[in-house]
Amino acid sequence: MVTLNIKKREDTRPPVPNDGVHYPESDGEPVAESDFQYVPLTYATSALSAHFSEEPDIYVTGDMLIYFVEGDPRRSVAPDVFLIPNLDKRFRTSYFMWLEGQVPSFIMEVTSNSTWREDIGRKRDLYESWGVSEYWLYDPTEETRLTTLLQGFRLVDDAYEPIEIEFDGESYRGFSSALGLELHARKDWFRFFNPATGEYLKNLEESERARVSERRARENEQTARLTAERERDEERSRREDLERVLREHGIEPPS
Numbered sequence: 328m329v330t331l332n333i334k335k336r337e338d339t340r341p342p343v344p345n346d347g348v349h350y351p352e353s354d355g356e357p358v359a360e361s362d363f364q365y366v367p368l369t370y371a372t373s374a375l376s377a378h379f380s381e382e383p384d385i386y387v388t389g390d391m392l393i394y395f396v397e398g399d400p401r402r403s404v405a406p407d408v409f410l411i412p413n414l415d416k417r418f419r420t421s422y423f424m425w426l427e428g429q430v431p432s433f434i435m436e437v438t439s440n441s442t443w444r445e446d447i448g449r450k451r452d453l454y455e456s457w458g459v460s461e462y463w464l465y466d467p468t469e470e471t472r473l474t475t476l477l478q479g480f481r482l483v484d485d486a487y488e489p490i491e492i493e494f495d496g497e498s499y500r501g502f503s504s505a506l507g508l509e510l511h512a513r514k515d516w517f518r519f520f521n522p523a524t525g526e527y528l529k530n531l532e533e534s535e536r537a538r539v540s541e542r543r544a545r546e547n548e549q550t551a552r553l554t555a556e557r558e559r560d561e562e563r564s565r566r567e568d569l570e571r572v573l574r575e576h577g578i579e580p581p582s
Contacts, residue, residue: 348398348400349400350392350394350400350403350421350423351392351400352392352420352421353392354392354403354405356405361439363439363467363468363515364407364437364439364467366467367437367465367467367517368389368390368407368408368437369389369530370517370518370530371389371407371408371435371437371517371519372387372388372389372408373530373532374518374519374528374529374530375387375408375410375506375519375528377528377529377530378508378519378521378528379410383415383416384412384413384414384415385410385411385412385414385416386410386411386412386414386415386416387408387409387410387411388408388409388419388422389406389407389408389409390405390406390407391405391406391409391419391420391421391422392404392405392421392422393405393406393409393421393422393424393431394421394422394423394424395424395425395457396425397423397425404450404453406431406434406435406436406450406454407435407436407437408433408434408435408436408437409431409433409434409435410431410432410433410434410505410506411427411429411430411431411432412429412432413429414427414429424457430457430458430459431454431457431459432459432460432461432505433459433460433461433463433503433505433506434454434459434461434462434463435462435463435464435465436450436462436463436464436465437465437466437467438464438465438466438471438473439466439468439471440468440470440471443464443466443471443472443473446464447464447473447478450462451480451487455480455482455485455486455487458482458485459482460481460482460504460505461479461480461481461482461490461503461504461505461506462479462480462487463477463478463479463480463490463501463503463510464477464478464479465477465510465512465517467514467515467516467517468514468515469514475492475494475499476499476512476513476514477492477499477500477501477510477512478490478492479492479501479503479510481504490502490503497513498511498512498513498516499511499512499513500512500520502522506519507521507523508520508521508522508528509521509522511527
């Protein structure tokens, strides 16, 4: 296995058609084979994007072609989910390693009967050669030949070693040092868990709903506070009016 020597070029523009090489933006494969793959894939990408949304130099995407050898469009792969640190969040159609100079620190593949051999074989070796810190596999159907439906590998001395996976009787769990999050999985169910908050990560839609709910709660709280202040002012005004009338009639209001 040969480790790639990735160097950042001075010209950071993406390749243009007149360079004599065409880099397709798609590999012609569907985003996912079925809902079993599509749902966890889109959740993982969306949840990580929302979780790291305030970090300007953490880039999260999925099912995007990564070209890793300049001039050879055949040398490409499209991981289901990946995260790259020290990289801006601008939109990309493809990822060119020799232009960007960064490799992913986290990659996850959602496996199936037709992909698991490549996921645990060629792709594992490829990501290891790149120096990807962590590589995870999730089998949402439990129909592949993976030993467990959740597997992780961490790079130690330039080689992958298995990440400890626990089973609590219901879900498989493993900790990602690259993310600072736990991965929880069972058949047809996958979530990221944040041990710092004790909560599962929401996807972008869920995060937006939560933000809307929090904003409405703040608005309702402000409305209730203003209403209470107005009622207090009105009550004080009525009391002052009553005291004035009583004094006009020579009656001292009770203290």
